Structure formats: structure tokens, C-alpha cells
Amino acid sequence: MKSLSLKAFPRSLAKRSAVKKLRVTGRVPAIIYGRKIQPQNLEVTLTDIEDLIHQSVSETILVDLAVEGEAKSRRLALVQEVQHHPLSRKVLHVDFHEVAENEKVTVTVPVETTGEAAGVKTGGGVLEHVLFKLKVRALPRELPEVITVDVTRLEIGQSIHLGEIPLPPGVEVIGDKKIPVISVAAPITEAQEAAALEAATTPLAEPDVLKEKKEEGAEQAAAGGAAKPAQKGVEKPSEKPVEKAEKAEKAEKKPEKKK
Incomplete structure (x- = not known):
């Protein structure tokens, strides 16, 4: 894989407000880490990282990173992750993973x-x-x-x-x-197309368990709505006892007609 050159700068401020100000200046916060190094905060120019991404035909990008002010001229690293803005798709943050020339990845x-x-x-x-x-x-x-x-x-x-x-x-x-x-x-x-279309448009059959429950519920409703048969040997009362007593009392109080 061909490596692409990229320049980076040390970054001392990591607070959210400082990162926002950094993006206004046209730079993007970044970080580099690896198996044998301590994580280090960096910043890269937005246009440089965007050009680098567009030049690559793969998601895996190998870079020769030149960090300003460091004695080491180049640091070999893979672009591990790139965070984009959900709407504008601008690069918000970059993760670099430093690798060794003689170690497989x-x-x-x-x-x-x-x-x-x-x-x-x-x-x-x-x-x-x-x-x-x-x-x-x-x-x-x-x-x-x-x-x-x-x-x-x-x-x-x-x-x-x-x-x-x-x-x-x-x-x-x-x-x-x-x-x-x-x-x-x-x-x-x-x-096969016709069979697939038919299968997609045919409504699914109800499971047997649901059918049994529906039939059971219908039977119970029918049984509850039907009139109960009268018991043999028991006459149905024509009037309630209270109503019968009230009628007798009214008959006694009825005044006699004058002659």
C-alpha cells in the first residue's frame, strides 16, 4: 500500500470550546496512538485531510505523518477512524494508529x-x-x-x-x-416470480391456538345469551310478595261510597 504524506501540528488544548475555535480556523482535532506510544493530541488542516481521503481508493489509508517540532521526521500510521458531521459531512475528528514498518497489521x-x-x-x-x-x-x-x-x-x-x-x-x-x-x-x-408474488400478497393464516380460543369464546357467549330452562316441579311466581302485600293494603283503605 502506498503511503500518503500529511502534516500535523501538536495540540495542547482539548476542551470543547477550544476544539470549536480550532475548527473555525480551518483545522481539525486529531489523536495518534499505538502499542508502544502514549496517545498524543494533534491537529491537521481540514483541506489536507479531505484531499487525502479523496485520493484513497480504500477505507484503509496509510500515511507518513510529519508532526511539526518533532525530531522524528516521519511517523507511519493508519487512519483508524474519521468522524464526519451528520449533515454537512465535513471532517470533525481523525484517529491515527501508529504502526511499525516490520510488524504485521x-x-x-x-x-x-x-x-x-x-x-x-x-x-x-x-x-x-x-x-x-x-x-x-x-x-x-x-x-x-x-x-x-x-x-x-x-x-x-x-x-x-x-x-x-x-x-x-x-x-x-x-x-x-x-x-x-x-x-x-x-x-x-x-x-418463480409469480410464486414469490403470490406468497407476498397472500395473508398469513391464523395459528390453530388462536382459532381454538376464538371458537371457545363464541361458544361461551352463545351459552350466556340463551335463556335458562325452568326447573321441573317449580312454578314461576306471578307476583312478588311485596307487590301482593301493597295491593291488599290499598283494598282495605278504599273508602265506602256515600248513599
């Missing part, structure tokens, strides 16, 4: 295809990109920016697995070597 690199698969060209198949990024391990300057895979000979039903990916010298891929990275699937027929 693990990074993620993108996978790209070249050529047209035979199964797509002649058989109408569909090229499926299963993995878009691979984790690799190598010395910093031997890291690939991107891994290119030739799919020209790939027929329908065939796959290129992780263990079959061609790698540059000194680069090791990490992961299960049997995992497919790129495949060619058979074309979808009209019958």
Missing part, C-alpha cells in the same frame, strides 16, 4: 470483480457479491488497497470461496476459507 479491504461471468453472459445467471470486504493481515506497506477477483470463468451454480481469492505476496486472508465470496445464481423463472 490486520485491516479490512474492499473486494471488486473484473470481467463478465460466463454464467451471466451466456446463461442469463445473476452475479451475487456475497462479501464486499475481506479482513487481511500483512506488513503495512504490503497491504492491498483493494482485492480484485476475475469472475470470467464462473458458471451458473459456481462460487469463488475465501480460500480461492488470489492475494498479493505477503498477504494473508483471515476467516473461514469455505465461505463463498462471489457466486453465480440461476436466473429466476416467471413461475
Whole structure:
């Protein structure tokens, strides 16, 4: 991987107010850390870091960092993380991870295809990109920016697995070597499309448990609403005892007619 030059400056203030003022001047707060060094606050010019990001074809960026005022002319580092503003997408903060020339590092690199698969060209198949990024391990300057895979000979039903990916010298891929990275699937027929459409539009059937509960509830409601049968041998009272007594009392108090 080719390293890109970047100039940085020591940063003494880390408070939020100071960081805001720093961004107004056209610089961005940054930090550099590593396995054998203490974290150090830095600042870089906004336009420099944006140009560096645009020049790179990969998310993994290797930089030769020149920190002003340091005796060491260059510090080899990876751009570990870049924070962007959610709306303007301007760079807000940068993390650098210092690495050693002779020590291997693990990074993620993108996978790209070249050529047209035979199964797509002649058989109408569909090229499926299963993995878009691979984790690799190598010395910093031997890291690939991107891994290119030739799919020209790939027929329908065939796959290129992780263990079959061609790698540059000194680069090791990490992961299960049997995992497919790129495949060619058979074309979808009209019958399959119709079946998929029907399955998507057909309402789901209710589970048997819910059906049983609904039927049970309906039966209970029907039973509660029906009139209870009269018991045999028991006459239904025509009047309540209180009403009968009130009628008798009124009959006694009724005045006699004058002659």
C-alpha cells in the first residue's frame, strides 16, 4: 500500500470550546496512538485531510505523518477512524494508529470483480457479491488497497470461496476459507416470480391456538345469551310478595261510597 504524506501540528488544548475555535480556523482535532506510544493530541488542516481521503481508493489509508517540532521526521500510521458531521459531512475528528514498518497489521479491504461471468453472459445467471470486504493481515506497506477477483470463468451454480481469492505476496486472508465470496445464481423463472408474488400478497393464516380460543369464546357467549330452562316441579311466581302485600293494603283503605 502506498503511503500518503500529511502534516500535523501538536495540540495542547482539548476542551470543547477550544476544539470549536480550532475548527473555525480551518483545522481539525486529531489523536495518534499505538502499542508502544502514549496517545498524543494533534491537529491537521481540514483541506489536507479531505484531499487525502479523496485520493484513497480504500477505507484503509496509510500515511507518513510529519508532526511539526518533532525530531522524528516521519511517523507511519493508519487512519483508524474519521468522524464526519451528520449533515454537512465535513471532517470533525481523525484517529491515527501508529504502526511499525516490520510488524504485521490486520485491516479490512474492499473486494471488486473484473470481467463478465460466463454464467451471466451466456446463461442469463445473476452475479451475487456475497462479501464486499475481506479482513487481511500483512506488513503495512504490503497491504492491498483493494482485492480484485476475475469472475470470467464462473458458471451458473459456481462460487469463488475465501480460500480461492488470489492475494498479493505477503498477504494473508483471515476467516473461514469455505465461505463463498462471489457466486453465480440461476436466473429466476416467471413461475418463480409469480410464486414469490403470490406468497407476498397472500395473508398469513391464523395459528390453530388462536382459532381454538376464538371458537371457545363464541361458544361461551352463545351459552350466556340463551335463556335458562325452568326447573321441573317449580312454578314461576306471578307476583312478588311485596307487590301482593301493597295491593291488599290499598283494598282495605278504599273508602265506602256515600248513599
